[in-house]
Amino acid sequence: MSTPLVVFHRGALGDSVMLWPWLRAAAARRPAVTLVTDREKAALAASVLGIHGADAERREFNALWREGAEITPTAPVGEVIAFHRSGVWEHNALRMFPEAALRAIDARATRPLIDQLTREEGGPVPLPRVDHPGGPLVVHVGAGSPAKSWPIDRWPGVVASLRTRAINAPWRFIAGEVEAERFTRDDRAAFDTLGGRYLATLDDLRRAITPARAFAGNDSGPTHLAAQLGVPTLAIFGPTDPTLWAPCGPAVRVLAAGGPIDGLGGDGVARALTELLAIG
Structure with a gap:
């Protein structure tokens, strides 16, 4: 796929890192990938994966949960994937990302699900083993x-x-x-x-x-x-x-x-x- 991807996910560290093989695959094949999550997890993913990380507590993202909220459209995005379902949120997300295909996944990020999403991005990107023979x-x-x-x-x-x-x-x-x-x-x-x-x-x-x-x-x-x-x-x-x-x-x-x-x-x-x- 060649369109920018925005992913909304909130969860524990393990649930967040479970996304990484998929996000790594997407980043190798898309012009931009953004993960919207808790600030510290967003910064960690951005640092390791080289993607964009965004704090889910930003005002514009919190507004997505409010009915009748003022929503400002963003730069073009091809696909938005959210790991939750909410009619109000989805309606507002389509206003924020008017050109995007929206996919709401009402499930935790298990290995089978992430493997499926990774295949949809063209397959996994090899991750090299890191060896530190003298390390602890x-x-x-x-x-x-x-x-x-x-x-x-x-x-x-x-x-x-x-x-x-x-x-x-x-x-x-x-x-x-x-x-x-x-x-x-x-x-x-x-x-x-x-x-x-x-x-x-x-x-x-x-x-x-x-x-x-x-x-x-x-x-x-x-x-x-x-x-x-x-x-x-x-x-x-x-x-x-x-x-x-x-x-x-x-x-x-x-x-x-x-x-x-x-x-x-x-x-x-x-x-x-x-x-x-x-x-x-």
Whole structure:
């Protein structure tokens, strides 16, 4: 396709990064691609993908939700895709983008959906694996819910297991502000024992992941981000379905419990991470 594309999407980091293979494909074949989302996610996508990012809280975008709002038409856009449905919003969007074909998708951005949208753009754009042989092993210990978080107190055993296999890379354990608020006393103690560091921004997260030799994390936004940065990634899944939510990247290994995430033992995590590191 050769017309500009504007995408409206609001959601968690993982849901936002799930769009990236499609947005990368669109950016390779269209004159312009704009993602309208939360400001920090818009800036992250713009920086990594080279697309335009726009803050969804801008006055003109908020006006799309109001019946009878004053709408100013924009420069020509060929297609608008929104990940929500609203009669008022769609009516106003057609006034803002009078030359555009409007498509409203009332569904979350699962892997099958993004694969379909990517095929419509002509297929995926190759994403190279990034190798940092001397880099740290980075682990993000959090997730959107406790049910998706592998027990933090099992990570020391994984560290010890990899050292017995002559893998002596430095480790970096990280978490976000949500984890800082949600951790139990035991979680916080285990995280502190691991030398864990809390990150405040998405830019901090990107800078922590970029130099990694490999990354390990739960079914979470940081794991999706690591995969899309080309870093070898181990994604640890519990009750969620990896056929719908697995991260997309050039070197992704999924370890799925198929049920409660604490059913995965440390030996299995250590073995999966070792195998990931062995793939050149």
